Amino acid sequence: MGRPDEIKAVPVRRPGRWIAAAIVLLLAAAAISSIVSAKGFQWHVVGQYLFDSRILHGALTTIYLTFLCMVIGIVLGVLAAVMRLSPNPIVSGASWLYIWFFRGTPLLVQVLFWYNIAALFPTISLGIPFGPSFVHEPANSLVTPLVAALLSLGLNEGAYMSEIVRAGIISVDEGQTDAAQSLGMTRLQIMRLIVLPQAMRVIIPPTGNETISMLKNTSLLYVASYTELLYSAAQIYDVNYQVIPLLIVASIWYLVMTSVLYVGQYFIERRFGRGFSRAEQVSIRARWIGFGHREGAGGPA
Amino acid sequence: MVKAEGVHKRFGRLEVLKGVDLEVRRGEVMVMLGPSGSGKSTFLRCINHLEKINAGRLSVDGELVGYRESGGKLHELHEREVARKRAQIGFLFQHFNLFPHMTALENVALAPIRVAGIGRDEAGRRARDLLARVGLADKLETYPVALSGGQQQRVAIARALAMQPKLMLFDEPTSALDPELVGEVLDVMRQLARDGMTMIVVTHEMGFAREVADQVVFMDEGFVVESGSPGQVLAHPRHERTQAFLSKVL
Numbered sequence: 174m175g176r177p178d179e180i181k182a183v184p185v186r187r188p189g190r191w192i193a194a195a196i197v198l199l200l201a202a203a204a205i206s207s208i209v210s211a212k213g214f215q216w217h218v219v220g221q222y223l224f225d226s227r228i229l230h231g232a233l234t235t236i237y238l239t240f241l242c243m244v245i246g247i248v249l250g251v252l253a254a255v256m257r258l259s260p261n262p263i264v265s266g267a268s269w270l271y272i273w274f275f276r277g278t279p280l281l282v283q284v285l286f287w288y289n290i291a292a293l294f295p296t297i298s299l300g301i302p303f304g305p306s307f308v309h310e311p312a313n314s315l316v317t318p319l320v321a322a323l324l325s326l327g328l329n330e331g332a333y334m335s336e337i338v339r340a341g342i343i344s345v346d347e348g349q350t351d352a353a354q355s356l357g358m359t360r361l362q363i364m365r366l367i368v369l370p371q372a373m374r375v376i377i378p379p380t381g382n383e384t385i386s387m388l389k390n391t392s393l394l395y396v397a398s399y400t401e402l403l404y405s406a407a408q409i410y411d412v413n414y415q416v417i418p419l420l421i422v423a424s425i426w427y428l429v430m431t432s433v434l435y436v437g438q439y440f441i442e443r444r445f446g447r448g449f450s451r452a453e454q455v456s457i458r459a460r461w462i463g464f465g466h467r468e469g470a471g472g473p474a
Numbered sequence: 475m476v477k478a479e480g481v482h483k484r485f486g487r488l489e490v491l492k493g494v495d496l497e498v499r500r501g502e503v504m505v506m507l508g509p510s511g512s513g514k515s516t517f518l519r520c521i522n523h524l525e526k527i528n529a530g531r532l533s534v535d536g537e538l539v540g541y542r543e544s545g546g547k548l549h550e551l552h553e554r555e556v557a558r559k560r561a562q563i564g565f566l567f568q569h570f571n572l573f574p575h576m577t578a579l580e581n582v583a584l585a586p587i588r589v590a591g592i593g594r595d596e597a598g599r600r601a602r603d604l605l606a607r608v609g610l611a612d613k614l615e616t617y618p619v620a621l622s623g624g625q626q627q628r629v630a631i632a633r634a635l636a637m638q639p640k641l642m643l644f645d646e647p648t649s650a651l652d653p654e655l656v657g658e659v660l661d662v663m664r665q666l667a668r669d670g671m672t673m674i675v676v677t678h679e680m681g682f683a684r685e686v687a688d689q690v691v692f693m694d695e696g697f698v699v700e701s702g703s704p705g706q707v708l709a710h711p712r713h714e715r716t717q718a719f720l721s722k723v724l
Contacts, residue, residue: 346571348567348569348571349571349573351524351565351567351571352565352567352571352572352573352630353573354522354524354557354560355522355524355560355563355564355565355634356560356561356584356585356589356633356634356637357557357558357559357560357561357562357585357589357590357637358557358585358588358589359553359554359557360553362588362589366584366588367573370575371573371574371575
């Protein structure tokens with residue numbers, strides 16, 4: 174007896190899918206045509222300013238602010254998360270207080286506070302508490318607009334990141350710590366070599382979201398007249414009154430930058446997913462091609 | 475090698491060990507039997523100081539576990555000293571606890587490099603030898619997720635051996651395995667016993683106990699009920715509780 178023939182069946186008809194697709198396409202076409210034809214959008218002005226040197230400079234500022242603030246946020250976040258899990262109640266309490274304060278007040282208020290820090294502390298001293306100080310400077314020369322920007326966005330981000338990192342650390346099975354301990358590793362080694370690398374898998378996706386939020390939150394520095402992307406656009410429309418076209422220019426650049434972050438996130442997630450999926454990694458292309466019948470493809474275990 | 479005198483362990487109000495006395499000599503294999511919840515696993519974890527005992531004395535190789543005695547007082551050991559002592563004791567877990575983000579080779583070579591301070595090349599060579607010894611020479615670059623349970627447990631044994639332990643503790647090493655994979659792990663353990671390793675094995679594998687153990691201990695509700703040679707305990711148990719347990723598992 175030979176192998177039976179492959180099944181060749183007529184697929185089920187799904188008229189609902191076609192109708193739904195047609196409705197969506199129709200609505201999309203209507204939306205696009207209204208956007209393109211509306212006079213208020215002033216597309217020729219958009220084109221004129223899209224690659225304006227001031228706009229490009231603003232976009233560049235937004236990128237490095239996002240990068241620096243995320244670095245500060247992640248470092249503070251890991252530190253605060255590890256402190257939060259410390260058996261020492263003073264250490265974990267300090268971390269709790271930090272998170273409570275920076276998550277509990279609006280970011281915009283924090284930005285304004287840091288810019289007006291000179292009103293609160295006219296001079297700033299750095300040194301041993303209640304002991305000698307090494308630096309004694311007027312606040313305005315120490316907390317420059319850049320420092321204030323980094324402090325406000327970075328400190329706020331650290332509070333959010335610490336909760337993300339803590340969730341990642343808790344998600345790692347306790348047996349991992351047992352095994353590492355039984356091999357003679359110290360607490361610091363276990364955290365660095367065993368727990369954090371595994372926690373990464375849980376930490377990365379929300380960190381991607383945080384980075385995208387951060388990119389947009391840099392626009393809050395507008396209130397402090399910091400020349401990031403939005404303020405650069407505003408400086409132009411303050412002169413020529415083309416408010417809407419310049420906001421569109423800024424929006425286009427924000428979209429371009431967040432799209433780049435999406436792609437970066439995909440590759441980082443793949444890197445830290447090592448050892449967790451039996452299946453070969455599915456490429457972006459395969460995912461798009463397989464879009465229609467995902468039920469059959471099956472996700473990672 | 476291991477000596478326990480009146481060892482007590484509480485978790486909150488729950489008393490898990492209520493005075494355990496036993497002794498394992500160098501080169502001996504002790505098999506611990508008993509129903510779940512009888513305190514066998516907790517006792518193993520105490521030996522490795524993964525848990526702190528509340529009362530009694532517990533020593534490995536003549537040194538107290540977790541404490542230093544001087545002037546009639548016990549002093550807690552520093553974390554670093556505890557870690558150094560743990561490194562001399564191999565521990566095998568029911569669920570293997572391999573590091574999933576590392577290959578088999580990296581799992582085995584990690585502690586020699588990071589804890590024992592052996593160079594990468596030397597550690598890699600040793601890890602390869604050990605994996606070959608447990609029959610996994612062809613799985614060096616494989617991540618744990620792609621290994622069967624039996625293979626994972628054998629990598630775990632190689633990982634523990636890489637630190638050249640003087641004592642190995644096995645906490646139900648085959649309980650999470652499919653029946654047909656139990657044999658390959660027991661074979662490796664038999665070989666270890668033949669090579670003279672001191673071992674304490676918590677298991678339900680009666681065949682292994684009968685064949686390999688020098689001493690069998692039956693525990694129930696935090697006490698050692700009965701101990702002796704496999705011939706005595708398994709074939710002629712004196713206590714009613716032991717008889718009842720054996721009649722169910724044999």
